[in-house]
Amino acid sequence: MTNPSLFEKIGGEAAVNAAVDIFYRKVLADKRINQFFEGVDMEKQAAKQKSFLTVAFGGPNKYTGKDLRDAHAHLVKRGLNDSHFDAVMENLGATLTELKVPADLIAQAAAVAESTRNDVLGR
Amino acid sequence: MPRILFDNQEYESGPGETILDCLTRHGVPAPHSCRSGLCHTCMMRALKGTPSGESQRGLKDALVLQNYFLPCVCVPPGDMSVVLPDAETFRTDTVVTRLDRLNPEIIRLRLARPENYQYRAGQYLTLFNADGVGRSYSLASVPALDGDLELHIHRVPGGVVSGWVDDRLQAGATVSIGEALGDCFYVPGRPDQPLLLIGTGSGLAPLYGIARDALQQGHTGPIKLYHGSSTPDGLYLVQELQDLALKNPGFDYRPCVSRGNAPAWTVRARADDRALEENPNLAGWRIYVCGNPDMVNHTKRRAFLAGASLSDISADPFLPSLP
Numbered sequence: 173m174t175n176p177s178l179f180e181k182i183g184g185e186a187a188v189n190a191a192v193d194i195f196y197r198k199v200l201a202d203k204r205i206n207q208f209f210e211g212v213d214m215e216k217q218a219a220k221q222k223s224f225l226t227v228a229f230g231g232p233n234k235y236t237g238k239d240l241r242d243a244h245a246h247l248v249k250r251g252l253n254d255s256h257f258d259a260v261m262e263n264l265g266a267t268l269t270e271l272k273v274p275a276d277l278i279a280q281a282a283a284v285a286e287s288t289r290n291d292v293l294g295r
Numbered sequence: 296m297p298r299i300l301f302d303n304q305e306y307e308s309g310p311g312e313t314i315l316d317c318l319t320r321h322g323v324p325a326p327h328s329c330r331s332g333l334c335h336t337c338m339m340r341a342l343k344g345t346p347s348g349e350s351q352r353g354l355k356d357a358l359v360l361q362n363y364f365l366p367c368v369c370v371p372p373g374d375m376s377v378v379l380p381d382a383e384t385f386r387t388d389t390v391v392t393r394l395d396r397l398n399p400e401i402i403r404l405r406l407a408r409p410e411n412y413q414y415r416a417g418q419y420l421t422l423f424n425a426d427g428v429g430r431s432y433s434l435a436s437v438p439a440l441d442g443d444l445e446l447h448i449h450r451v452p453g454g455v456v457s458g459w460v461d462d463r464l465q466a467g468a469t470v471s472i473g474e475a476l477g478d479c480f481y482v483p484g485r486p487d488q489p490l491l492l493i494g495t496g497s498g499l500a501p502l503y504g505i506a507r508d509a510l511q512q513g514h515t516g517p518i519k520l521y522h523g524s525s526t527p528d529g530l531y532l533v534q535e536l537q538d539l540a541l542k543n544p545g546f547d548y549r550p551c552v553s554r555g556n557a558p559a560w561t562v563r564a565r566a567d568d569r570a571l572e573e574n575p576n577l578a579g580w581r582i583y584v585c586g587n588p589d590m591v592n593h594t595k596r597r598a599f600l601a602g603a604s605l606s607d608i609s610a611d612p613f614l615p616s617l618p
Contacts, residue, residue: 185352185353189353192605193599193604193605196599196605197599197600200596200599200600201600211592214592214595214596214599214605214608215335215605216335218605219333219334219335219336220334222333222334222353223329223331223333223334226331226333232331233329233331233333234329234330234331235329235331239328239329243328
């Protein structure tokens with residue numbers, strides 16, 4: 173018997189689906205970061221939020237550091253910095269709290285998301 | 296091994312190979328990003344063959360119904376023919392059955408429905424003028440109710456298709472149309488779900504189709520239609536919609552006028568503002584928004600922030616600036 177992964181413990185794809193609307197709604201309503209989402213097609217954007225949550229939950233994905241750098245380079249040019257990354261982390265934590273995910277799993281998901289910071293910010 | 300037909304070429308897939316991997320291995324520049332079934336960048340539509348269940352997970356119902364799937368996680372169960380999402384797969388000729396005016400700027404064009412022409416009320420098709428220039432128009436007709444295809448064509452200044460329709464077309468003329476596309480249509484299965492329909496100008500066309508389609512499919516939940524125009528004479532099908540509301544207690548029709556004086560039978564407000572004010576909590580609702588692109592994008596966002604799930608928001612932004 174292998175130990176269940178973080179992704180399995182959080183609830184797998186069903187958990188991602190439950191989280192994506194809540195998380196995206198928080199992000200869109202957050203004045204610190206919502207300027208980065210103006211004028212972007214909402215379906216495409218939500219699919220990206222789903223990708224992000226899958227990564228954070230330790231779910232199956234094939235993203236590399238380079239993918240994350242390439243995908244965010246245009247936002248870094250527009251001024252994306254640590255304060256914005258912090259705001260996203262805060263929304264991630266609030267989403268998982270709202271979904272009653274246990275604190276130790278939230279901390280693990282936050283650590284996974286945190287590990288992408290330098291790639292996202294192009295450092 | 297299953298063979299994949301894409302862009303008139305056949306490709307043989309390897310054991311356990313996904314369709315995306317098969318195409319890219321053969322040097323086909325298929326769009327993709329996550330390769331894990333998450334980002335939807337690579338989405339395609341199957342014309343023949345059945346996509347694997349896994350490759351349709353997370354797609355909207357309206358897309359699943361039309362055989363859209365994600366090739367990055369689809370190991371083909373058998374031979375398949377696939378196309379990119381907006382690829383036009385056929386054109387067909389049909390005949391104009393009737394032309395009339397709905398208001399000073401909008402023409403109603405009715406076309407004979409070609410044999411085997413499949414569509415859902417609210418989808419759009421491309422109409423080609425005599426020079427082969429095409430523009431997209433939404434279907435206001437309902438397959439189960441209407442024999443013809445019905446389009447509402449806004450005459451735009453210098454419009455190469457709308458001007459041609461208005462100045463040249465007559466009943467009996469032959470025209471070319473493409474297949475019906477798009478995911479802005481009524482999806483059966485949740486008959487008690489409240490529906491909110493918001494449209495401006497000829498954005499009423501798909502909503503008129505969707506509302507009547509929902510009613511004829513036995514929808515029991517409330518259906519609220521807000522149609523907006525800057526002036527009262529921009530509103531149209533008013534009598535038909537008022538009659539529909541009289542016959543169906545669950546159906547509400549709100550004609551809205553955003554400028555100047557509003558007659559007593561209208562509401563003096565923008566349709567999107569009024570719809571959101573009267574229905575501030577949209578959790579569990581299904582939303583359809585059609586018309587001016589700025590209004591559509593703005594309203595999608597507002598509806599989502601008001602609690603509607605993104606998978607329950609369907610939109611059709613029109614491109615009125617295209618001549």
